[in-house]
Amino acid sequence: MDKVSFFSIVKNYKAVFLDSYGVLKNHQGLIEGVVDTIKLIRDEGIELRVLTNDASRSQVQQVQMFEDLGLRGLEEKEIITSGMLARQFLELKIKTGKFAYLGTENSANYIMKNGLTGIPISDVDIENSSDVAAFVFLDDEGFDWHRDINRTINFLRRNNLPIIVANSDKYYPISRDDVAVAIGGISRLCESVLNQKFIRFGKPDSQMFMFAYDDINETGNFGKSDILMVGDTLHTDILGGNKFGLKTLLVLSGNTRAKHAEVKINSTGIIPDYIADSILE
Template identity: 30%
Template sequence: MSALRLCGGPAWKKLLSDVETVLLDCDGVLWLGNTDAIPGAKEAVSHLRALGKRLCFVTNNSSKSRDEYMAKFQKLGFDVNKSEIFPTGYIVGQYLKHTAGYDGKVYLMGVEGTKQEIEAIGCTCFGPGPDVLTGTLDDWLQMSFEKDVGAVVVAYDCHISYMKMIQACTYLKNPDCIFIATNEDPVLPSNGHIAIPGTGSMVSAVRTSAKRDPIIVGKPHTPMFDCIVKHTNLQPHKTLMIGDSLNTDILFGRRHGLKTLLVLSGNTKECNLEGLSSDKLPDYYADSIADLIS
């Protein structure tokens, strides 16, 4: 193992001395679930701000819009500005507008927060909420579908249903229909013995039956990075990515020339680092972002 374990204030100080911008993942770094901040995370964020670092909150979680994230940050006591928050729902909207140049009709397998971000750039978006199974095969073969759906977005959707899968895959039979996924995270961060499927499971379900691969905008992919750079003009070598997932956060940092710090407060345990090739390891790791102020 060649990742460096950060121990005590001096090690953090040395790392941060070269850093202007800090990108922070949220689930597993700042909080777990919806109710509790990770102990010390708020103080660590305040400390980074006091050090004059520019902060970006960079989350693959598409369950909320930027406005809803603001409310969550405030509820949990974090001091954050809306312009610092980059959830994948927002990135989808930015991608549709600036990269794809699309402002038409979008079918979304996802939640209201993602719909708000997609509509904010001028698209018409439908899909969120329950869409309960009705009928049988012979009925589904007679279903009617919306016209002119030029994009399908698959995001986190706990209301996943067969009716939604039929619609997503049918719209995607049109090869000109854009196919976007927010991310491929397999599970939500959780401690313990329960596996809560993440957006990756919804994306896999649709891509299998659509027989097409989506453009994935979230970490570790480049649309997320491009969007942050456009808004912040950050310099990669003076930027630190802090996250709890090797396959998203750390890979994202490595791919885009950032320094990387893994925290063990979410999806990854120290033993998961053993035996990894050096190209998969973070530069640094620590138990928690709270160690910054220890």
């Protein structure tokens, strides 16, 4: 597949959905030149959303993080995280009461609204927890893995309640060479021991794309063919975008490196509509 220029392609669309890691930033910080690309997108009047499988930060915190990295002017509403879907689920299905969680207090605060109270699994009284109405896998930090993963499993063996995973990724990059297990990976370990399937939020699931799609249609009038999805990962960004019916563009500035792109596309059967080196030109 021939490579294209992102600039030449994006001009044909009324909206663009961007993955965060590997597209806008990497382990070293903001990808150099991204500020100019965002300016170009704005100058062209193209609607923008950032779609990220991340439940560790609120929208406000995401905007702040980009500002700290040097990308100013993103608006809160332009950030869509998988944590927002988890929060929406609780609002619709649980409404009031307590939810237990694995993650940081910060990640819990974000979904702890409107009558819901979060309680870390370390504070749950396993023998007497009938007041807990749901369990949420939120973040890979904020708890003792050995103690609290086992505690989670024994709590879930005793209680039959909705279990949701606020970020379905198995792992995430932390440097050029290294990764860390994400809460989605930890949730799979628990699924395997419990022999259950939890409710997962995040790309490639259609719900993430639907959320962004509904959002831009609150004020505008966008069809699916008006939108370009841009990401660095075949099995989340591209698969999800394809399935939702968007045109998809794979960038080689992140997870999928140039020399492996073709082999990966062939072996997975996940085919982007376009490939570009980055969103920088």
